Amino acid sequence: MTHAPASTLASLRRRIARLERLRPATGVARVATGHAGIDAALGGGLALGRLHEVFAVTADDAGAATGFAAILAAFTARDGPVIWLREGRAQARARLHGPGLAELGLDPGRLVLAVPAAPLDLLRAAADVVRCDAIAAAVIELWGEPRPLDLTASRRLAMAAESSGVTTLLLRIAAAPAPSAAQTRWRVAAAPSLPLAANAPGHPAFDLELMRQRGGPEGLRWQVEWNRETRILADAAAPLLGAVVPLAEHRPVAAWG
Amino acid sequence: MRRGDEGAPLALIEKQRGAMRLVAVDAAAAALGLAPGLSLADARARVPDFAVADHDPHADARLLARLADGCDRYTPMVATDLFDGLTLDVTGCAHVFGGEAGMAGDLARLATHWRVTVRHAFADTPEAAQALARYGTGEDDLQALPVAALRCDEEIVTALTRAGLRTIGDLAQRPTAPLTARFGEETTSRLARLLGRADSRITPRRTLPAxxxxxxxxxxxxxxxxxxxxxxxxxxxxxxxxxxxxxxxxxxxxxxxxxxxxxxxxxxxxxxxxxxxxxxxxxxxxxxxxxxxxxxxxxxxxxxxxxxxxxxxLAPTQLHLEGGEVSDGELLALIDRLSIRLGRGRVQRLVPRDTHIPEQAALALPAIEAPVPEAWPAPPPGEPPLRPLHLFDPPQAIEVTAEVPDGPPRQFRWRRSSHNVIRYEGPERIAAEWWKRDDNAGLTRDYYRIEDTRGRRFWVFRHGLYRESGDPRWYVHGLFA
CATH class of the missing domain: 3.30.1490.100 (DNA polymerase, Y-family, little finger domain)
Known part of the structure; x- marks a missing residue:
């Protein structure tokens, strides 16, 4: 058997790379979340220009999952434009509130909100949006398990995101995770916040689970708190209130700030 | 008038001054001596057997508008004349159809598709054409038309007839001044427009495009x-x-x-x-x-x-912009595309409003016509979010147990499940905008940010104080992250 010349091998590799568009995310731009554990698990931060899934398993956690998606959009988009697609029905049920977005750090001034009537329209619009490299991040919000959203649809979104560099966040509420082409998949639930003075509810806190990650560790859980000013996720440990919330091991004192 | 489908005579009726009267009749009914203005009882006495339908002026107007749009193919200058006529200014347009006769032939062809009967006339002024179409007997002879073709008031027509002036020709030969003195200026100016002595134009239904x-x-x-x-x-x-x-x-x-x-x-x-x-x-x-x-x-x-x-x-050549502006253009193009596909109201930009009423704090404008987006005012530093991310419209009613009547909620039921409140902040009291309303200003709302045992944060309010209303109700207005 003769050895193929190096140039042939290289061209074959290039061809394979072209065929396999969804290569492991090495050498992609990442944005650090500020949380040491999460950044280590993600290999330095959240990959830009990829498809990420955010799940709220029940509708009760809609607020938490929407908030987490808004936060991811805020720090992946920086000052770029963000497009948020949600179904008309979802918007009629609970409006996305501009002041609330602003208080999470996502400026509504650079947000375009699209409210298509049906999931199919929404996914078609999403395909168009994600292909447009003028926008920085896109949030695609879907309630329940619409039929048009299958593995093929998610693969299309993932490929479009990769070629255009638009960070795409697929926000699924009241839906069970299903196979997809996403880079990461998060399950988000509300977590008790660190109380402020006079036992007032504190900064947004989340119970995060990194359920899946392409080419990286998965199945990790954290409790984090989002700080709008510093724009980082910080470790949040819940104070002892009921048995539902486990205590984090090393609670940084600064988090009480 | 639209042709009836079968042979039976048809009349349209309407209630006028307490009696059912005929307002329109078809050709078969007219041949039997029925005429608009007759009361239904009289008409039935004369002709026992004819079909009757309710008069629907809106449907007439819609039909006429459709016909007018269809006539747009001949000229953009189409005006409606009363409720059953169209006037077209075809100056310089007729040659496309091979002259006026060709145009009339084409119109007759369309009329069979539309299933309407058309009478038409060509003349030098709109009034002359209208008079010939409505009162003419086939020849283009303005002089032979009855004086009613002036379309003056009933009394003037009667007065003219009494004076022995029966046709337009009778009037046209007389000097204007005595006619004006006796029958009013309206009559002579109508006559002048009809005979083409005075200039007259139509007002097209639609403004002409640029x-x-x-x-x-x-x-x-x-x-x-x-x-x-x-x-x-x-x-x-x-x-x-x-x-x-x-x-x-x-x-x-x-x-x-x-x-x-x-x-x-x-x-x-x-x-x-x-x-x-x-x-x-x-x-x-x-x-x-x-x-x-x-x-x-x-x-x-x-x-x-x-x-x-x-x-x-628009500047003669598109500028070659650098960096951000180019992508700005791409974003605008994307917004255009989405607005056309989804509908303009479905692609929105949020614009802040200067009001403290929470549901009016953001205005969703169609992105295609929204002003240049500006950054929103930054929220106060160090504070957790004070406004929810999801806002329910309308707020959803909840059952609340509170420790003291005007106090914060202790426990509440929402969507068939019970939530125990472990932290709260409030109340944030938001009064109705009494300076904008003449009637009673509406109830004060006491808002609380609350968190339940599982860490879900809600924005709830009590609608009214105890002294404002005896038993105020509670609502959840939004969800925090």
Whole structure:
């Protein structure tokens, strides 16, 4: 058997790379979340220009999952434009509130909100949006398990995101995770916040689970708190209130700030 | 009047001054001696057997509007005349159809498709044409028309007849001054317009577009692909004109004229003045793709017209912008595309409003017409979010247990599950905007930010104070992250 010349091998590799568009995310731009554990698990931060899934398993956690998606959009988009697609029905049920977005750090001034009537329209619009490299991040919000959203649809979104560099966040509420082409998949639930003075509810806190990650560790859980000013996720440990919330091991004192 | 379907005479009736009266009759009924104005009882006494239907002026107006749109193919200057007539200014248009006779023939062809009976007349002034069409006997002889053709008040017509003046010809021979003195200036000025002694114009139903180009086809086209090719062709022509004038358009309207007289309108809009034929064509393709009911070509389209209603200044050449601005343009193009596909109201930008009423704090404007977006005011530093991310509209009622009547909630039931409140902040008291309302100003709302045992954060309010209303109700207004 003769050895193929190096140039042939290289061209074959290039061809394979072209065929396999969804290569492991090495050498992609990442944005650090500020949380040491999460950044280590993600290999330095959240990959830009990829498809990420955010799940709220029940509708009760809609607020938490929407908030987490808004936060991811805020720090992946920086000052770029963000497009948020949600179904008309979802918007009629609970409006996305501009002041609330602003208080999470996502400026509504650079947000375009699209409210298509049906999931199919929404996914078609999403395909168009994600292909447009003028926008920085896109949030695609879907309630329940619409039929048009299958593995093929998610693969299309993932490929479009990769070629255009638009960070795409697929926000699924009241839906069970299903196979997809996403880079990461998060399950988000509300977590008790660190109380402020006079036992007032504190900064947004989340119970995060990194359920899946392409080419990286998965199945990790954290409790984090989002700080709008510093724009980082910080470790949040819940104070002892009921048995539902486990205590984090090393609670940084600064988090009480 | 629309033809009846079967042979039975038909009359339309309406209640006028407490009696049912005929307002319109068809030819068969007219032949039996029925006439508008007759009461239904009298008519029944004369002709026991005729069909009756309710008069529907709105349907008449709709039909007339459809016919007027259909006549748009002859000239853009179409005006309605009373509730049953159309006046067309065809100055310089007739040659396209082979002269006036050709145009009348074409109109007769369309009338059979529309299933209407048409009487038409050509004349030098709108009034003359209207008079000939309504009162003429077939010859284009203005002089022979009855004085009623002036369409003056009933009394004046009676007075003229009493004076022995029965035809327009009788009036035309007389000097104007005595006529004016006796029958009023209105009469003589109408006469002057009728005879073409005074200039008179029609007021078209629609304002003429700033730019218009069209294609006529001897052989009607039917395929959507062909229509798109024609649109591209028209767009190029329009763009060439706009370039010469240094203008651009934000709205482009296509009107497709079917050979059987029906029309179909399509329109696109862009956020910025545009002058790019490719863009216009792409947006129209998008528009046609997104149509709920596809274009029905029938026997084909024989006329396609592109109109740009308003032209706006646009620099002669598109500037080659750097970096951000280019992507800005791409974002605007994306917004245009989405607005056309989903509908303009479904692509929105949020604009802050200076009000403390939470549900009015953000205004969702169509992105295509929203002002240049500006950054929102930054929220106060160090504070957790004080406004929810999801806002329920309307707020959802909850059952609340509170420790003290005017105090914070302790426990509440929402969506059939119970929540125990472990943290709260409040109340934030938001009063109704009494300075904007004349009536009683509405109830005060006491808002609380609360968190339940599982860490879910809600924005709830008590609608009214205990002293305002005896038993105030509680609502959840939003969800925090």
């Amino acid at each position: 730019l218009r180009c069209e294609r006529r086809f001897a052989e009607p086209i039917a395929r959507t692909a062909d229509v798109l090719t024609v649109i591209a062709d028209l767009a190029r022509e329009a763009v060439a004109t706009m370039e010469r004038r240094g203008k651009g358009g934000r709205r482009f309207a296509i009107r497709l004229f079917r050979s059987d007289g029906d029309i179909r309108d399509l329109a696109i809009e862009t956020g910025q003045p545009a002058r790019d034929a490719g863009l216009v064509q792409r947006l129209f393709a998008e528009r046609i793709d997104a149509l709920a009911d596809p274009i029905d070509p029938g026997f084909g389209f024989d006329l396609v017209r592109l109109a740009v209603p308003v032209l706006e200044p």
